[in-house]
Amino acid sequence: MNLRRLADAEVAGKRVLLRTSLNVPLRADGTVADDFRLRRGLPTLEHLVRQGAKVIAVGYLGREGASLKPVADHLARLAPRIPLRFFGESPARAAEHTASLASGEVAVLENIRREAGEEANDPALAEVLASLADLFVDDAFAEAHRPYASNVGVAQLLPSYAGLLLEEEVARLSEALTPPPGAFAVVGGAKFETKQPVLRKLSTLYGRVAVGGALANDFLKARGLSVGASLVSDIPVPDDLAKSACLLLPTDVVVSSSRGGKRICRVDEIRSDETIVDNGPETSRAWSEEISKSSFVLWNGPLGVFEKDFTEGTDALASALSAASCRAAVGGGDTLAAIEKFSFEGDRVFRSTGGGAMLDFLAEGTLPALEPLRMPPL
Numbered sequence: 001m002n003l004r005r006l007a008d009a010e011v012a013g014k015r016v017l018l019r020t021s022l023n024v025p026l027r028a029d030g031t032v033a034d035d036f037r038l039r040r041g042l043p044t045l046e047h048l049v050r051q052g053a054k055v056i057a058v059g060y061l062g063r064e065g066a067s068l069k070p071v072a073d074h075l076a077r078l079a080p081r082i083p084l085r086f087f088g089e090s091p092a093r094a095a096e097h098t099a100s101l102a103s104g105e106v107a108v109l110e111n112i113r114r115e116a117g118e119e120a121n122d123p124a125l126a127e128v129l130a131s132l133a134d135l136f137v138d139d140a141f142a143e144a145h146r147p148y149a150s151n152v153g154v155a156q157l158l159p160s161y162a163g164l165l166l167e168e169e170v171a172r173l174s175e176a177l178t179p180p181p182g183a184f185a186v187v188g189g190a191k192f193e194t195k196q197p198v199l200r201k202l203s204t205l206y207g208r209v210a211v212g213g214a215l216a217n218d219f220l221k222a223r224g225l226s227v228g229a230s231l232v233s234d235i236p237v238p239d240d241l242a243k244s245a246c247l248l249l250p251t252d253v254v255v256s257s258s259r260g261g262k263r264i265c266r267v268d269e270i271r272s273d274e275t276i277v278d279n280g281p282e283t284s285r286a287w288s289e290e291i292s293k294s295s296f297v298l299w300n301g302p303l304g305v306f307e308k309d310f311t312e313g314t315d316a317l318a319s320a321l322s323a324a325s326c327r328a329a330v331g332g333g334d335t336l337a338a339i340e341k342f343s344f345e346g347d348r349v350f351r352s353t354g355g356g357a358m359l360d361f362l363a364e365g366t367l368p369a370l371e372p373l374r375m376p377p378l
């Protein structure tokens, strides 16, 4: 995918509207619980500051109406050498403040989600945003699947470029869309309905696709097995998908019973009061073995209810990936949280900042916010 690159933009002395991902989980007291996305956005911010741009940063925070102040404060602590101020203004009121920005300074505007026109991609809001700057840089891959005013609308009005993180995300996930022979995909987590498009796509691209987590329950059920009281999706897995030749399903699982006990059993031995909570050891060994002989690994979705300490299946896969030497792409908010304790050498294993955006990119090969950043064909 050919996107206009930040590296090719002349930004010195220019007012740059930077759409960056400030959409991070917050604690009950409003402080930042996980700053992975903020840290991944720093190279673009640092590049703009070093080049002498006047940066107006815009972010979208999922929690309704929440202020970006604690996020901006956290960002300022992460990058103490960057002169960064939180303006806390809406775009319409920002012009008078941003006019006084010096080269190399950063102003962070208030949560753009507070603007009624944001999610509607209202042209009036896009116009106001565009009036603040000379050019636009989109670095918010995590929200690139949403066609909003602050990514799609404004990009159509200003000279627009992909930021360094966005560019890297697209490159690494494009690699996952053109896997070499012998590649292995693992999809876990929950909500089959949201993962069906990506599963379909991967089953055409990857020689082997392992399905775990709550998704496996849906596939086991589609194959006529009883999954007891396990979490299943509202929609059934279509027959052709359930029978695809590339599919790998757990052969044993950890189940917990309504009486509080847990045991390991084969997938055809689940009792009516039992709930599948994790991969069993035989499945973990088999999938780890697959990883060790894979040319490339793509992974989304935890393989068990990791929040309740059913982490063994997920840990086994992450250990196998850590011990392997193939390149890999891993993503999903819960997946990254579940494998946080693992480290991978160098840039071999790419951790995507996208959850929904990663799944949509893999399923569609593009995203709404990427389209206006494309180079015109020669």
Ligand code: ADP
Residues within 6 Å of the ligand: 188, 189, 190, 191, 212, 213, 214, 215, 231, 276, 277, 278, 300, 301, 302, 303, 304, 305, 306, 307, 331, 332, 333, 334, 335, 336, 355
């Ligand atoms: P991601 O955010 O990485 O894309 P998802 O949101 O799709 O992942 O899924 C994560 C959720 O799936 C977690 O809350 C986890 O507890 C749940 N999960 C995984 N395995 C099971 C299972 N066997 N039964 C119920 N929930 C599961």
Ligand code: MG
Residues within 6 Å of the ligand: 332, 333, 334, 355
């Ligand atoms: Mg999730």
